[in-house]
Amino acid sequence: MSRLSRKIKEYNEKLSEEKAQPLTACVKTFGCQMNEHDSEKIKGMLINMGYDIVPDYSVTGSGSIPDVIVFNTCCVRENAEDKIFGQLGAVKGAKRLKPELIVVVLGCMTEQEWVVERIKKSYRHVDLVLGTGNTYRLPEYMAARIFEGRRVIGAESEDSVPEGVPMLRDDKFKAYVTVMYGCDNFCSYCIVPYVRGRERSRKADDIIDEVKALVQSGAKEVMLLGQNVNSYGKGKSGDGTDFASLIRRVARETGIARVRFMTSHPKDLSPELIRAIAEEPAICAQLHLPVQSGSTSELKRMNRKYTREKYLDLVSEVRKMIPDVTLSTDIMIGFPGETEEEFADTLSLLEEVRFDAAFTFIYSKRQGTPAASWTDQVPAEIVNERFARLVETQNRISREKNEALEGKALSVLVEGPSRTDPSRLTGRTEGNKVVNFDVDAAVLNERGLNKPEAGDIVPVKITRAETWSLEGVYYGKNAEDP
Ligand code: SAH
Ligand code: SF4
Ligand code: F3S
Numbered sequence: 001m002s003r004l005s006r007k008i009k010e011y012n013e014k015l016s017e018e019k020a021q022p023l024t025a026c027v028k029t030f031g032c033q034m035n036e037h038d039s040e041k042i043k044g045m046l047i048n049m050g051y052d053i054v055p056d057y058s059v060t061g062s063g064s065i066p067d068v069i070v071f072n073t074c075c076v077r078e079n080a081e082d083k084i085f086g087q088l089g090a091v092k093g094a095k096r097l098k099p100e101l102i103v104v105v106l107g108c109m110t111e112q113e114w115v116v117e118r119i120k121k122s123y124r125h126v127d128l129v130l131g132t133g134n135t136y137r138l139p140e141y142m143a144a145r146i147f148e149g150r151r152v153i154g155a156e157s158e159d160s161v162p163e164g165v166p167m168l169r170d171d172k173f174k175a176y177v178t179v180m181y182g183c184d185n186f187c188s189y190c191i192v193p194y195v196r197g198r199e200r201s202r203k204a205d206d207i208i209d210e211v212k213a214l215v216q217s218g219a220k221e222v223m224l225l226g227q228n229v230n231s232y233g234k235g236k237s238g239d240g241t242d243f244a245s246l247i248r249r250v251a252r253e254t255g256i257a258r259v260r261f262m263t264s265h266p267k268d269l270s271p272e273l274i275r276a277i278a279e280e281p282a283i284c285a286q287l288h289l290p291v292q293s294g295s296t297s298e299l300k301r302m303n304r305k306y307t308r309e310k311y312l313d314l315v316s317e318v319r320k321m322i323p324d325v326t327l328s329t330d331i332m333i334g335f336p337g338e339t340e341e342e343f344a345d346t347l348s349l350l351e352e353v354r355f356d357a358a359f360t361f362i363y364s365k366r367q368g369t370p371a372a373s374w375t376d377q378v379p380a381e382i383v384n385e386r387f388a389r390l391v392e393t394q395n396r397i398s399r400e401k402n403e404a405l406e407g408k409a410l411s412v413l414v415e416g417p418s419r420t421d422p423s424r425l426t427g428r429t430e431g432n433k434v435v436n437f438d439v440d441a442a443v444l445n446e447r448g449l450n451k452p453e454a455g456d457i458v459p460v461k462i463t464r465a466e467t468w469s470l471e472g473v474y475y476g477k478n479a480e481d482p
Contacts, residue, residue: 001048004140004143005045005048005049005139006048007143011147023050024052024067024068025043025046025051025066025069026054026055026057026068027046028072028087030071030072030074030083030084031072031073031074031080031108032076033225034178034196034225034227036170037176037178037225038072038107039070040176042072042138043167043168044166044167045139045166046070047166047168049139049142051067053168058094060093065097065101067102068101068102069091069103070105071084071087071088071103071105072107073107073109075108075111075191075195076190076366077361077364077366079364084109088103088105088123088126102145103125103127104126104127104129104130105119105126105129105130106131106138108191110131111131111157112367116129120154126151126153127151128145128152129153130157131154132196132197133157133159133197157197159181159200161181172217172219173218173219173220173221173415174413174415175214175219175223176222176223177211177223177224178202178225179201179226179229179232179243179261180226180228180231180232180235181196181226182196182200182235183199184198185227185303187302187303188303188371189302191366192227196227199228199234199235200235201232201238203239204239204241204246205239207224207250208249208253211256215254220257220258220455220457222258223260224246224247224259224261224262226262227263229243230243230264230270231268243261243273244270244272244275245272247261247276247283248276251281251282257282257457258284259282260432263288264287266306266311267304267306269289274317274322275321278321284430285324285325286328286430287325287328288328288329289315289327290330291311291329291349292330292332292335294308294311294345294350295345296345298345298346301336301371302335302371303370308349326356326429326432328355329353329355329359330360330361331350331361331390332360332361332362332363333360333362333363333390334363334386336371336378338363338386347390350390351397354397354401355397355401356398356401356433357398358398362384398468402433402465402467402469405462405470406465408462409459409460410430410431410459410462410472411429411457412427412458412460412474413457414456415454416454420436424436424437424439425437425474433469434468434470435462435470435471435472436469436470436471437472437473437474443475443476444475447476458474459474460473460474461474461475
């Protein structure tokens with residue numbers, strides 16, 4: 001624990017004795033897996049500073065207002081930002097009721113000049129604003145606020161590769177492990193490269209050590225995270241290991257049962273990585289490969305650096321090497337200048353590839369990106385109509401892909417009781433599909449088997465498909481032949 005964290009903790013311990021109750025902190029997370037994982041680190045740092053983590057807060061009664069509220073923000077689309085400003089405004093009342101409340105804003109949004117200005121002017125109840133590259137310095141900022149009463153807004157962020165940050169992991173069996181930070185791709189619609197900084201990689205040995213420690217504490221699955229994992233090791237900070245070699249090392253050297261990753265960019269999905277997925281039993285046969293559009297002309301304007309044909313070739317290569325691969329993608333609708341023909345190309349690509357799942361987004365104008373200044377924005381009615389057709393097409397395909405799994409036995413990492421029916425269990429397949437399943441008690445009894453528990457990897461026979469999940473039953477060791 002850092003010296004500063006210890007100092008804050010000692011101070012907080014006295015305070016909590018005086019108040020005769022523990023000091024609490026709540027972290028609100030918006031955005032992608034990167035942010036979810038950053039929040040695990042933020043919680044770890046807050047615990048070291050003497051706070052108990054609470055899952056939620058109320059802005060109405062002083063009794064339930066925590067001592068610290070942290071907003072870990074996302075700005076990839078405008079609606080995320082609007083929602084965050086709304087919640088930030090609502091906290092103003094809580095601060096009136098409890099003036100000692102410390103409000104912290106960090107994450108991607110705060111890397112934009114205009115956001116910092118707006119917080120300075122109109123959100124005066126915010127105490128601390130940090131960027132994506134200096135989150136690990138939270139204890140310094142907290143010390144400035146606690147010991148000097150200072151408000152620190154918008155200090156310079158840096159392109160860091162912090163190691164040794166404490167973490168409170170949300171899940172014992174499944175863990176996120178960041179392998180690289182930042183993005184250098186500059187797709188013409190996307191704000192991520194501006195708010196997450198330049199690409200930089202962690203050392204392979206640090207990653208291996210982290211996964212080994214996770215395995216020791218019971219983890220069964222890790223997801224290696226990076227905005228563009230195929231650039232792993234290529235930047236200045238790399239140690240010469242490329243992503244395919246890294247993931248092979250994770251699969252072979254750590255004893256982890258399952259490893260998956262997000263996200264690789266189609267322009268540099270290497271044959272070595274495809275081969276690694278095909279060959280290493282621990283690497284899940286699953287790939288998230290965002291296509292964005294099925295139209296070569298639109299892809300060119302998006303600055304994606306591949307064509308429709310190149311993408312389709314990649315998919316057939318992947319399917320040839322990994323026949324049972326689960327494929328998912330991201331699609332964007334309403335990119336500036338999108339014509340009906342270009343949209344039709346996207347729809348036909350969905351039919352041709354038949355993804356298991358697609359995350360579909362409506363284009364959102366992001367200040368500072370090249371596409372924001374283009375004048376041929378697509379009218380909302382057209383975008384909405386296209387979006388509905390897209391979702392309808394993909395939902396049908398997703399359901400058909402799931403139906404094709406009926407009758408098969410799949411290996412499932414058990415997460416625990418199903419949320420909707422606690423007598424059943426829920427878990428995920430290698431393809432990362434949710435399976436809700438029954439356990440046949442009579443059969444278990446007869447075979448002398450225990451009911452599976454969270455963290456077990458068991459065969460489940462798929463009995464029925466839904467659009468976004470599967471239903472199944474666990475019979476024991478041999479689900480093929482119940
Ligand atoms: N680095 C990842 C994606 C990060 S953002 C990758 O390139 O695959 C996740 C998704 O958000 C993107 O794939 C894209 O489909 C969507 N997205 C990014 N910028 C957007 C914008 N301005 N409007 C709407 N969707 C956007
Ligand atoms: Fe954004 Fe493109 Fe980078 Fe993904 S690869 S984060 S879409 S700029
Ligand atoms: Fe993720 Fe949103 Fe930032 S998608 S990288 S949290 S802008």
